[in-house]
Amino acid sequence: MTIEMDKYRDATVMRLSGEIDMYSSPGLRKELLSLVAERVSPLIVDFRGVSYIDSSGIATFVEGLKGMRSFGGRLKFVAVPEGIMEIFTFSKLDRVFEIYGSADEALSG
Amino acid sequence: MKDSVTITIPSHPGYLSMVRDVTARFGEIHNLSEAVIADLKLGVDEACSNVIKYAYRGATEGEIVITLRIMGKDLEVIIEDEGVRADPACIEGRNLDDVRPGGLGLHLIKRAFHVYEFDEGRRSGNRLRLVRHLR
Known part of the structure; x- marks a missing residue:
């Protein structure tokens, strides 16, 4: 897995690619x-290049979301591939994570 | 052709991608759908992750033996280790409505496999049997 950090408008963007596993x-x-x-918010996580996620990756994002909420920050996911979206839906996390199609949608949502 | 494959990996998370690759390739050879292969990869990965976390408690010098085989209309996966014995009565996933880190792996294993059972007669280590009904 690789992580690239970027800026888009007022947001910090974390671009992920590869497999997220234990x-x-x-x-x-x-x-x-x-x-x-560092109280970075909003933080957009771009899943476009992610081919796999397991429960340890999901747990990491749940922990990150809880941390963000502790100071009123916003964690937003964009471009989540279908297979990963299925896992979020199965685990009922699609109701918890903010998920958008694109960074522009995330910043207007 | 004997429809089975066995791989042995160290109890190191770096080898999980190899388990996923073998599982996916086994599924492709047996013409399973992409959706089923995705489920199987995740289920086998989660089961091996549990071995590393709970049976070997993070120690990376243990061994995990994974066997995949076709048994009629079923795909069977056997995962064996020599780590700390699991107590099946104490293994449960969290309530999915209770959103917190952890406790999801078992749900993902049971999503992929119709049968999830430990060989309780084994003297040491663990032998987990997973079965996916294919039709």
């Missing part, structure tokens, strides 16, 4: 929680 999620967790500690 091996790669600790690196993601470290990056995400450091952004939470």
Whole structure:
């Protein structure tokens, strides 16, 4: 998995690619929680290049979301591939995560 | 052709991608749909992750033996380790409405497989049997 950080309008964008699993999620967790500690908001996570996510990756985002909410920050997901969306829906996290089609939609939502 | 494949990996998370690749390729060879293969990859990955976390408690020098085979109209996966014995009575996923980190892996395994059972007669380690009915 690779993580690239970017800026888009007023938001910070985390672009992810590759597979998020028990091996790669600790690196993601470290990056995400450091952004939470810096109170970076809104944070857009772009899933366009993500081909796989397991429960450890999902747990990382749940933890990140809770951290964001602790200071009123917003964590927004964009371009979530269908297979990953199915996992979010199955785990009922589609009701919890803010999910948009694009960064523009995320910033107007 | 004997319709089975066995791989042995160290109990290191870096090898999980190899398990997923083998599972996917096994599914492709047996003409399973992309959706079923995606479920199987995730289910087998989650089961092996649990072995690393709970049976070996994060130690990376253990061994995990994964066997995939076609048994008539079923795909059977056997996952064996020599780690700490699991107590099946204590294994449960969280309520999916209770949103918190963790507790999702078991749900994802049971989403992929119709049968999830430990061999309780085993003297040491664990032997988990997973079965997906294919038709």
